[in-house]
Amino acid sequence: xxxxxxxxxxxxxxxxxxxWLISSGGFSVNLITRLVPHSGNCExxxxxxxxxxxxxxxxxxxxxxxxxxxxxxxxxxxxxGHLEAHGEEIQGTESARGQEGIAPETPxxxxxxxxxxxxxxxxxxxxxxxDGRRAPLKPEVPQIQECPIAQESLESQEQxxxxxxxxxxxxxxxxxxxxxxxxxxxxxxxxxxxxxATDLDVANFYVSQLQTPIGVQAEALLRxxxxxxxxxxx
Amino acid sequence: xxxxxxPLTCSGHTRPVVDLAFSGITPYGYFLISxxxxxxxHLPALSGQRYGKPMLRQGDTGDWIGTFLGHKGAVWGATLNxxxxxxxxxxxxxxxxxWDAVSGDELMTLAHKHIVKTVDFTQDSNYLLTGGQDKLLxxxxxxxxxxxxxxxxxxxxxxxxxxxxxxxxxxxxADDKTVRLWDHATMTEVKSLNFNMSVSSMEYIPEGExxxxxxxxxxxxxxxxxxxxxxxxxxxxxxxSASLHPEKEFLVAGGEDFKLYKYDYNSGEELExxxxxxxxxxxxxxxxxxxxxxxxxxxxxxRLWQTVVGKTYGLWKCVLPEEDSAELAxxxxxxxxxxxxxxxxMTSENSDCIYSSTPDVKA
Numbered sequence: 001x002x003x004x005x006x007x008x009x010x011x012x013x014x015x016x017x018x019x020w021l022i023s024s025g026g027f028s029v030n031l032i033t034r035l036v037p038h039s040g041n042c043e044x045x046x047x048x049x050x051x052x053x054x055x056x057x058x059x060x061x062x063x064x065x066x067x068x069x070x071x072x073x074x075x076x077x078x079x080x081g082h083l084e085a086h087g088e089e090i091q092g093t094e095s096a097r098g099q100e101g102i103a104p105e106t107p108x109x110x111x112x113x114x115x116x117x118x119x120x121x122x123x124x125x126x127x128x129x130x131d132g133r134r135a136p137l138k139p140e141v142p143q144i145q146e147c148p149i150a151q152e153s154l155e156s157q158e159q160x161x162x163x164x165x166x167x168x169x170x171x172x173x174x175x176x177x178x179x180x181x182x183x184x185x186x187x188x189x190x191x192x193x194x195x196x197a198t199d200l201d202v203a204n205f206y207v208s209q210l211q212t213p214i215g216v217q218a219e220a221l222l223r224x225x226x227x228x229x230x231x232x233x234x
Numbered sequence: 235x236x237x238x239x240x241p242l243t244c245s246g247h248t249r250p251v252v253d254l255a256f257s258g259i260t261p262y263g264y265f266l267i268s269x270x271x272x273x274x275x276h277l278p279a280l281s282g283q284r285y286g287k288p289m290l291r292q293g294d295t296g297d298w299i300g301t302f303l304g305h306k307g308a309v310w311g312a313t314l315n316x317x318x319x320x321x322x323x324x325x326x327x328x329x330x331x332x333w334d335a336v337s338g339d340e341l342m343t344l345a346h347k348h349i350v351k352t353v354d355f356t357q358d359s360n361y362l363l364t365g366g367q368d369k370l371l372x373x374x375x376x377x378x379x380x381x382x383x384x385x386x387x388x389x390x391x392x393x394x395x396x397x398x399x400x401x402x403x404x405x406x407x408a409d410d411k412t413v414r415l416w417d418h419a420t421m422t423e424v425k426s427l428n429f430n431m432s433v434s435s436m437e438y439i440p441e442g443e444x445x446x447x448x449x450x451x452x453x454x455x456x457x458x459x460x461x462x463x464x465x466x467x468x469x470x471x472x473x474x475s476a477s478l479h480p481e482k483e484f485l486v487a488g489g490e491d492f493k494l495y496k497y498d499y500n501s502g503e504e505l506e507x508x509x510x511x512x513x514x515x516x517x518x519x520x521x522x523x524x525x526x527x528x529x530x531x532x533x534x535x536x537r538l539w540q541t542v543v544g545k546t547y548g549l550w551k552c553v554l555p556e557e558d559s560a561e562l563a564x565x566x567x568x569x570x571x572x573x574x575x576x577x578x579x580m581t582s583e584n585s586d587c588i589y590s591s592t593p594d595v596k597a
Binding site for chain 2: 107109110111112113114115116117118119120121122126127128129134
């Protein structure tokens with residue numbers, strides 16, 4: 001059987017512009033080229049690339065555990081097009097090289113899965129978010145002492161206005177029950193549904209017959225944090 | 235299937251991480267502070283300035299909470315008080331600063347006559363011990379910051395580390411070649427140890443009064459009360475820092491060969507060694523619950539390592555043998571800054587390989 005020897009090159013350079021690859025340590029790995037003999041099967045290539053990348057990175061002390069496997073797979077996807085084109089070229093000059101696959105790594109150990117990577121700085125503030133875990137511990141900013149009576153009525157006016165607005169909103173929710181409501185979600189997605197109810201904190205809307213781009217869902221919970229706006233005709 | 239350690243890298247520093255410390259266990263979990271030598275990359279407005287930026291992180295996940303801004307030089311030492319309400323930092327700008335660790339605000343700047351290297355709070359957070367290149371130990375009363383600190387002299391070279399011990403009745407301090415024990419009340423030296431090689435680090439374990447000292451390739455354990463030696467181990471390379479597990483079953487050490495070593499404390503047997511850092515390791519510490527340890531390196535990263543590999547803790551998720559092996563082949567990595575909802579999505583049975591997903595949508 002003649003083997004198509006596809007030459008794929010893999011090397012590692014540090015590149016901060018490709019965050020979709022290995023993101024631990026804030027470094028990204030850009031897979032470019034290194035010659036690896038292989039059979040032409042792209043699935044096998046993914047494994048080859050992973051293995052090669054692992055050994056390449058290990059050699060350079062850049063081993064990152066589980067993240068490397070992912071990068072190998074992803075790199076294989078990206079280079080698939082390149083490979084196929086290159087493979088065709090090579091076909092014309094088939095070499096009689098034997099089965100020179102890359103020996104699989106032994107022993108196989110599984111990297112401990114992680115839920116996500118630790119969150120890093122947000123890039124624009126010094127942090128200590130007011131909604132952080134320990135926000136209740138922060139000392140209250142002392143209020144400026146104005147004329148006490150005027151202060152009170154201002155506050156109570158505000159409080160009355162807030163109460164009135166909230167009551168209007170709650171009544172609007174009541175009016176929505178059983179009606180067809182159209183929701184605008186992120187990324188320009190619009191869905192329509194029959195409104196059922198909301199929860200105590202107005203964090204979720206219970207809806208039925210939710211019309212989504214991928215079909216109609218009989219019952220669903222819409223997270224209010226996903227909703228940008230909604231509209232209905234009473 | 236055997237599980238392989240997945241270290242969690244905490245990004246944010248880009249200059250060498252030279253010190254790190256954990257708080258005690260608080261009702262909000264425990265926290266970690268790290269100090270680096272130079273400018274953090276994440277604040278572009280200030281990136282032109284080469285100032286150290288100590289960072290506060292959630293201890294069990296490594297999530298960044300905030301950065302303490304204010305020092306005008308490399309930050310050499312950082313510490314938290316027991317309940318993580320205050321932080322203290324020691325810097326090359328000749329000051330030590332005390333911070334509110336909840337709001338990030340600077341509370342006090344304590345002027346010194348030379349580079350400050352080390353800071354430590356007493357258990358009740360009423361006093362701060364500092365030490366540095368001026369060879370003096372200083373004790374500040376944090377309730378009276380304007381008052382002059384008490385000074386203890388005696389060291390003949392710059393102080394690298396100073397720690398309260400024996401319920402704050404004594405002080406341990408290390409300079410280049412000696413470790414000294416001082417009585418707090420009388421401010422006098424009680425005992426000292428001499429070394430042929432430079433002392434690189436010191437850690438104090440209150441339960442059991444154990445002192446961990448590293449010098450050359452040695453990791454030595456002494457009584458913190460008498461300074462008598464207990465035992466010592468030799469590592470394959472020069473060690474810069476070591477830490478003893480709270481239950482005294484293991485110790486971890488790291489140094490010039492970029493590797494982290496884990497030893498059995500009782501037998502001295504090397505249990506594991508981990509590659510992962512791209513530069514010498516400057517500091518390593520166990521968390522207060524002993525479930526993980528953190529390492530800081532010349533490569534600018536802070537990494538968290540599991541003590542028991544494969545256990546569910548923090549961001550590490552245990553995988554039971556019954557679970558689909560296909561799932562295991564696709565490690566579920568998240569991108570940074572994912573929301574809680576995306577996190578749930580990623581770990582659900584039906585989630586696709588995340589590498590083909592569209593960019594993050596923030597709710």
